[in-house]
Structure formats: structure tokens, C-alpha cells
Amino acid sequence: MVVGSHGRRRAAMALRLALLTAGLVVMLLPFIYMLATSFKPNAVVLEIPLKFFPQHPTPANYVSAWTSNRFAQYFVNSVFVAIVTTAAALLLSSMMAYSFARFRFPGRSFFFGLILIALMVPTMMMLIPQFLLARDLHLLDSLWGLVVFYTGGNMGLNTFLLHSFFQDIPVELEEAMIVDGANPWTRYWRLILPLSRPALATAAIFTFLASWDEFTWALTIINDPSRYTLPIAIALFQGQHSTSWGLVFAASAIAIAPVLIIFAIFQRQFIAGIASGAVKA
Amino acid sequence: MLPTRSTPSSSNAKLPEARSASLGKPSARRRRDVLYAYLFLAPGFALFALTILYPIVRAFQISLFHWAIVPGAASAFVGLKNYAHALHDPVFWRAVANTAFYMLITVPSQIVLGLLAAVLLDARMPARALFRTLYYLPVVTSWVVVALVFRYLFITEGGLVNWILHDNLHLIPHNINWLGARWTAMTALGILGVWKGVGWSMVIFLAALQGVPRVLHEAAAVDGARAWDRFRAVSLPAIRPVVAFVTVLLVIGGFNVFISVYLMTNGGPVDQTQVLLTYMYRQAFSFLDFGYGTAISFLLTLIVFAISLVQLRLFRRPAGER
Numbered sequence: 024m025v026v027g028s029h030g031r032r033r034a035a036m037a038l039r040l041a042l043l044t045a046g047l048v049v050m051l052l053p054f055i056y057m058l059a060t061s062f063k064p065n066a067v068v069l070e071i072p073l074k075f076f077p078q079h080p081t082p083a084n085y086v087s088a089w090t091s092n093r094f095a096q097y098f099v100n101s102v103f104v105a106i107v108t109t110a111a112a113l114l115l116s117s118m119m120a121y122s123f124a125r126f127r128f129p130g131r132s133f134f135f136g137l138i139l140i141a142l143m144v145p146t147m148m149m150l151i152p153q154f155l156l157a158r159d160l161h162l163l164d165s166l167w168g169l170v171v172f173y174t175g176g177n178m179g180l181n182t183f184l185l186h187s188f189f190q191d192i193p194v195e196l197e198e199a200m201i202v203d204g205a206n207p208w209t210r211y212w213r214l215i216l217p218l219s220r221p222a223l224a225t226a227a228i229f230t231f232l233a234s235w236d237e238f239t240w241a242l243t244i245i246n247d248p249s250r251y252t253l254p255i256a257i258a259l260f261q262g263q264h265s266t267s268w269g270l271v272f273a274a275s276a277i278a279i280a281p282v283l284i285i286f287a288i289f290q291r292q293f294i295a296g297i298a299s300g301a302v303k304a
Numbered sequence: 305m306l307p308t309r310s311t312p313s314s315s316n317a318k319l320p321e322a323r324s325a326s327l328g329k330p331s332a333r334r335r336r337d338v339l340y341a342y343l344f345l346a347p348g349f350a351l352f353a354l355t356i357l358y359p360i361v362r363a364f365q366i367s368l369f370h371w372a373i374v375p376g377a378a379s380a381f382v383g384l385k386n387y388a389h390a391l392h393d394p395v396f397w398r399a400v401a402n403t404a405f406y407m408l409i410t411v412p413s414q415i416v417l418g419l420l421a422a423v424l425l426d427a428r429m430p431a432r433a434l435f436r437t438l439y440y441l442p443v444v445t446s447w448v449v450v451a452l453v454f455r456y457l458f459i460t461e462g463g464l465v466n467w468i469l470h471d472n473l474h475l476i477p478h479n480i481n482w483l484g485a486r487w488t489a490m491t492a493l494g495i496l497g498v499w500k501g502v503g504w505s506m507v508i509f510l511a512a513l514q515g516v517p518r519v520l521h522e523a524a525a526v527d528g529a530r531a532w533d534r535f536r537a538v539s540l541p542a543i544r545p546v547v548a549f550v551t552v553l554l555v556i557g558g559f560n561v562f563i564s565v566y567l568m569t570n571g572g573p574v575d576q577t578q579v580l581l582t583y584m585y586r587q588a589f590s591f592l593d594f595g596y597g598t599a600i601s602f603l604l605t606l607i608v609f610a611i612s613l614v615q616l617r618l619f620r621r622p623a624g625e626r
Contacts, residue, residue, distance in 0.1 A: 035531070036427075036429065039424050039427065039429065040429070040430075042420075042424055043421070043424050043425070043435050046417075046421060046439065047435065047438055047439070049499070050438060050439055050441065050442060050499070050502075050503070051438060051441070052464075053442075053450070053453050053454065053457060053499070054441065054445075054453075056453070056457070056464055057449075057453045057456075060456070069459065069461070069462040070462065071461060071462050072467075072471065073462055073463075073464065073467045073471070075464075115347055115348035115351060116348055118344045118345070118347065118348055119344065119345055119348040119349060119352075121344055122340075122341045122342075122344035122345040123345075126337055126338070126340065126341035126344075127337075127338075127341075128337075128338045128341040128342065129338070131341075134345065134349060137357060138352070141352075141356050141357060141360065143608070143609060143612045144360055144605055144608075144609070145556075145559070145560055145601070145604060145605055145608055147560065147562060147581050147584065147601055147604070148360070148363050148598075148601040148602060148604065148605045149356065149359040149360060149363060150585075150588070150601070151363065151366060151588050151594050151597055151598050151601070152358070152359035152360075152362035152363050152366060152598070153355065153359045154588075155362070155366075155594075156354075156355070156358070156359060156362075158375070159375070171351070171355060172355050174351060174355075175351050175352055175354065175355025175356050176355065176356065178348055178351065178352045178356070179352065179356065182348070206340075207337070207340040207344070208340075211344070232444070235446075236446035236447070236448070238446070238447065238448050238563050239562065239563065239585075243589065254446055254448040255448075257448055257449065257452065258448050258452070258567055261452055261455075261567075268456055271452060272452075272453070272456075275448075275449040275452065275453070278446065278448075278449060279445055279446060279449055282444055282445065282446070283441075283444070283445075286440075286441075286444045290437060293440070293444070294436070294440070294507055294511075
């Protein structure tokens with residue numbers, strides 16, 4: 024009886040692992056094939072019959088993407104946009120969140136309500152008016168045009184997340200500082216922000232990745248190739264050189280490497296952020 | 305996202321200035337605090353109003369015009385004509401049907417497969433964290449990259465999918481031109497959507513399953529319930545709100561499908577695979593018909609908004625928050 028249930032449990036575990044492994048193969052196959060292709064010489068990329076792995080792996084596509092095809096420049100553009108956006112969005116939204124979490128003032132619920140409502144509006148609906156606005160502000164074809172609208176676009180969710188976190192910080196800590204004569208800015212900067220490192224880290228990761236991966240807005244306002252970010256550079260490159268798949272995937276690997284590194288380091292924040300239902304990646 | 309947690313009005317009791325009024329000169333303090341509150345709010349909210357709120361309002365305005373793209377030129381007010389146009393535009397309705405088809409593939413599959421993966425992972429087992437991480441990998445990878453990878457996988461001659469199905473498994477008599485026809489292309493797009501998103505639903509379901517009290521399972525096991533019965537009688541009812549929440553977000557996500565379609569088929573061949581947002585983008589940025597493009601996106605927003613409101617009404621408590 025005992026042996027039987029033990030055997031059944033082992034069989035169940037074996038089935039469990041078999042199913043999960045089969046799923047894993049499906050999940051990973053596209054990545055592996057992408058990497059395999061990026062190491063193939065371009066001449067054999069669409070070879071028939073197909074060979075999954077390169078016969079003679081070569082880093083030529085990476086070298087070519089990074090040097091002659093200006094992907095180093097696009098990488099720098101992406102880094103600039105993502106870092107400035109993250110810094111600006113975190114500063115501005117944490118200030119807003121502090122205001123909502125700790126002060127009572129006329130219009131407070133109204134302002135907060137506007138932020139919540141805007142969170143439900145699909146970003147694509149704003150695309151056309153945002154394009155006209157960017158044109159009027161002379162932000163077309165400029166990395167600042169990306170930074171300004173990415174910052175604005177990430178503000179709602181960040182404010183909402185940080186506001187909930189700030190609210191859970193005991194008021195007594197601030198009251199002690201008030202007695203010592205600290206003004207609100209000092210309290211925000213010296214107390215609230217340092218205590219909120221986990222929430223700020225989560226917000227920073229999601230903001231950074233959102234701007235790193237953003238495609239549609241960049242596609243819409245950037246025409247000058249020297250201002251390309253990685254996503255549009257890769258997509259447009261594929262459009263122009265429809266057979267240079269090895270090069271496209273080498274560039275893609277370069278673009279997703281930082282994401283995977285960040286994901287590997289901050290996994291817990293990712294999973295927690297997603298599982299809390301707050302973020303739809 | 306579910307903005308249902310604490311709204312500001314519910315937390316007044318915690319505000320320091322209300323409690324510390326005894327520190328003296330309450331009205332002067334209060335005035336100064338209101339000033340500070342606005343100073344903290346102003347920079348961020350100004351940017352938010354400019355880049356988000358103003359475009360939302362402007363979108364509706366633009367949709368009522370035959371919009372003149374040249375700056376300074378007069379646009380003709382056409383009332384609801386752009387909306388009427390949409391209702392009589394066969395390509396618009398094809399885009400609606402394609403979007404619905406995309407959801408028909410992606411929503412149930414992501415629920416069932418995500419739930420299956422979550423149930424399998426909800427046990428003490430080796431390499432659990434590794435499985436979870438690797439299943440989640442497509443979720444964190446950019447849409448641009450995965451769309452290009454899948455375009456490459458679905459190439460007719462020399463693509464991996466045909467190679468597996470035809471050359472290896474002999475399941476199909478000849479290579480399929482996946483992206484060259486409407487339904488095969490929409491199927492390929494749906495497969496990409498499921499592959500990219502299943503890790504997301506899995507993580508949410510897994511968090512929900514881990515919140516189901518162990519004692520319930522143990523009690524059911526003592527009563528002799530088999531694993532499947534325990535799942536149906538204990539786990540499923542407990543996570544039903546989460547399943548509903550995930551369904552709503554997947555439906556909204558389905559309406560918003562854009563990058564994968566734009567990069568895999570660009571709505572082609574001849575508008576056969578347009579979805580709502582690729583059609584909107586084409587109207588706006590290829591044909592420069594901003595009025596019509598905005599009308600389409602406004603219709604989409606109305607639908608999404610209606611779903612969000614129903615969802616807010618039905619599930620006051622967000623998923624995963626216990």
C-alpha cells in the first residue's frame with residue numbers, strides 16, 4: 024500500500040517533469056534557433072535543406088552589426104533614452120506619489136482619478152495626437168522626443184505603485200522629523216526615498232525595460248538613422264535587407280542581452296511585480 | 305493593471321498634518337503644506353497632462369475632422385463621418401474579425417496552458433525556479449525581436465516550422481506559405497501571441513495557486529479525492545477571480561496587438577491580415593488620414609474602456625493581493 028502510493032507519486036513526478044520539459048523545448052527553441060542563425064555565414068542562412076546549427080560558426084554577423092552597420096550607435100542611443108527616461112520618470116512620479124500619499128489638498132482625488140483613468144486608455148489611441156504635439160514642439164526626429172513622451176507615458180503607473188508603497192510607511196517616522204523641523208522636501212528626500220528602495224527598484228526596472236523595448240513611438244517620430252534606437256534599427260534593417268537574417272539576429276541578440284542580464288539579476292522583483300497584478304508586461 | 309487599491313480619500317487619517325496639528329499654528333502650517341503638496345505635484349503632473357491627458361482629449365477632437373496634415377491649414381469639421389466611414393468600411397470589419405480571431409486563439413490557450421504550467425509547477429520539485437524563469441523568458445523579450453524570429457520561423461522555403469512539419473514529421477504534404485494567406489498568417493500570429501504570453505499567465509496563476517490553503521488540499525486528499533478532483537473542487541474555485549482577471553487583461557491585450565502583425569505581415573497580403581491597430585496605423589501614417597485613424601483607435605478605446613469598467617465592477621480586489 025505504502026510502496027504503491029510512493030511509486031505512483033514518483034510516476035506523477037516523472038510525468039510532471041516530462042510535460043514541463045516538453046513545454047520548455049517549445050519555449051526555448053525560437054531563442055536557440057535565433058542564436059544559431061546569428062552565428063551562420065549569411066550565405067547559408069536560408070539553406071535548403073535546413074541545418075539547425077551552423078556547420079562553421081562565425082562571429083562575423085556580430086562584428087558586422089557592431090561596426091559597419093552602426094549598431095554601436097543605436098545601442099548608445101537606446102542607453103541614453105532608457106537611462107534619462109528612468110531617472111526623470113522616477114523623480115517626477117515619486118514626487119507626485121509623495122504628494123498624494125502624505126498631503127491633503129483641494130483637487131487631490133480629482134488629480135489622482137485622472138491618473139487612474141488614463142491608465143486604462145490604450146497608448147495607441149494617443150499616438151496620432153502625440154505625433155502632432157511632438158511636431159508642434161519640434162521634438163520629431165529627436166531623442167528628447169522619445170525621452171519626454173516615454174517619461175510621461177510611464178508616470179501614471181509609477182505614481183500609482185509608489186503611492187501605495189509610500190502609504191504603508193509609518194507616519195510616525197515623519198512626525199519625528201517634523202518635530203526636528205524638517206521640511207517636506209527633506210522628509211521626502213532623506214526618509215521616504217531611502218525607505219522605498221525596493222519599490223523604486225521595481226519601478227526603475229519596468230521603466231527602463233519599457234523604454235529600452237519601445238517600438239511604435241520611435242518608429243513614428245524618428246526618421247534620421249543617426250537617431251535610431253535598437254528596436255527600430257533592427258526592424259528597419261530587416262525591412263531593407265530581407266535576407267540578412269544572420270545580421271538581424273546578431274543585432275537582436277545584442278539588443279536583448281541587457282534585458283536578460285537585468286532579468287537574471289532582478290528576477291524576484293519581476294515575478295513579484297507581475298504576480299501582484301500591477302504590471303502587464 | 306487594477307487601480308483599485310487605496311484611493312487617496314481612504315487614507316486621510318494617516319496624514320501627518322492632521323495628526324500633528326497640536327504642534328502649533330495649524331492654519332499657517334496647513335497653508336504651507338498645501339503649497340508643498342502642489343509643488344511636489346506640479347512638475348510631474350504638468351508633463352503628464354501635456355503628454356497624456358491633452359492627447360486623449362485631442363484624439364476625440366481629431367476624429368471629428370477631416371484632418372489637414374499641413375500645419376496651419378484648415379481642417380474640415382465632419383462630425384461623426386469618420387465613425388460612419390468605419391462602419392461601412394469592409395477592411396475595418398475584416399480587421400475586427402481578425403482581431404477577434406487572434407483573441408480566439410490567444411486567450412483560451414494562454415489560460416489553459418498557463419494554468420497547466422502553473423499546476424505542474426505548484427509542487428515541491430527539482431528545478432522549479434529554473435522552469436519558471438525560462439518559461440518567463442519570452443515575456444521579457446522585446447516584441448520586435450520575437451516578431452522577427454517568428455517571421456523567420458514561418459518562412460515558406462527554408463523556415464523551421466515547415467522543416468519540422470514537412471521534412472521531419474511529414475504531417476503536411478507540401479510547405480505551407482504561412483504568412484501569404486489570411487488564416488494561416490493569423491494562426492501564426494496567434495501562435496506567437498500564445499508563446500510570448502503564456503509565461504505571464506503562468507506566473508499569475510502560480511502566485512494564486514500558492515495562496516490556496518494547503519489544509520483544503522489535505523482535507524480533500526484525506527477524503528480520497530484524486531488530483532484532478534482536488535483541482536476542480538479546491539484550486540479552481542479558489543482562483544476563479546484570478547482567472548477572470550487574467551481573461552480580461554488578455555482580451556484587452558488582444559485588442560492591442562500591433563507590433564507582431566506590423567512586423568510579420570504588415571496587414572498584408574492586400575489588407576488580409578489587418579488588425580484594428582495596424583489598420584489605424586496605416587490610415588494615419590501611410591494615407592495620412594489622421595481623422596479616420598483616430599476614429600478607429602477611439603472605437604477601440606471605447607471597447608477596452610467598457611471591458612475595464614465591467615472588470616472594475618466585478619472584481620474589486622486585484623489578483624494576487626491577498
